[in-house]
Amino acid sequence: MSELFVSNKYTTDPRPSVSLFGYELIRDVLLTELLGKDAPEILYWAGKKLARRFPLYNMDEVIAFFHEADWGLLVVKEEKRKEVGLELSGEWITHRLEKDVHSTFQLEAGFLAQQLEMQKKVVAEAFEHPRKRSGKILFTIKWDIKDPINGEHK
Template identity: 30%
Template sequence: MDQATYAKLLKQTDVTALGASFMRDEVLPVILGSDQVAILYWIGRQVARNNPLANETSIVPLFKQLNFGDLHQTKQTRHQQFFELTGTAVLDRLAAYPDANYDFEAGFLAQEIEIITGAATEGTVDEIHKDGVSFIIQTDPKDIVGDVAASVPTLTVRPQD
């Protein structure tokens, strides 16, 4: 998505969580079947490659704007970052779909970090619990993957008003 499309969609107020949830938790499982976990992870990575962020601080507000939930980094080591996804969007989705998966978000998050750091990165859903979802993002700083999104302009995320 280009910057103009982002700005236009950010102002749109008639999109409901019902429509997004219906597509995500009713339609996609039917289409993807038993392969949905792996496919959604790689779709998340591809969507991130198509929409690279300018910096790592843009990830948190974009997750909120996309109604994924409230993303918080809980811990960081040299090779790992730990995140929690919480908030109303997550609680409502888990209440409606207790078996909801968050592999799209894991792939999206891992790829954005890979693009920004330039180091090979993988993400996993660590745990889905009653209050949210935890992710582990593993980075190999010795494995430099280069500029994977060089031909796509970065998206500058604005904090929501």
């Protein structure tokens, strides 16, 4: 994976870690202020763009990416023919859900949708389902095997 990733502050990795406060300033304060009411939609498409920049070839790599990016612990909960259910948990997820009623995880949803789209070579869409009581986010990624992607994304 890229050296751009920041390691978890609890590892012995010598690279610097990101503080929760710094992450909140950028993600939940600055971006929300700059993007306004369109923040969820823009973050979804930004997640798709990030996925195209960092293509991953299977779900194990996606899970590793989430860990390296400090986005949380991603676990496959259910796999079906045309969809997959994923659960995202971790200290930052719980904190964001407890602190902010309007936290959005559309960046992660867009990233997941695009990764599955590239891996399965069909159009995919992700939906987030916050579970505030458990401090987790559930994602459902759906695709239609009859809707193949045509050519490269720009």
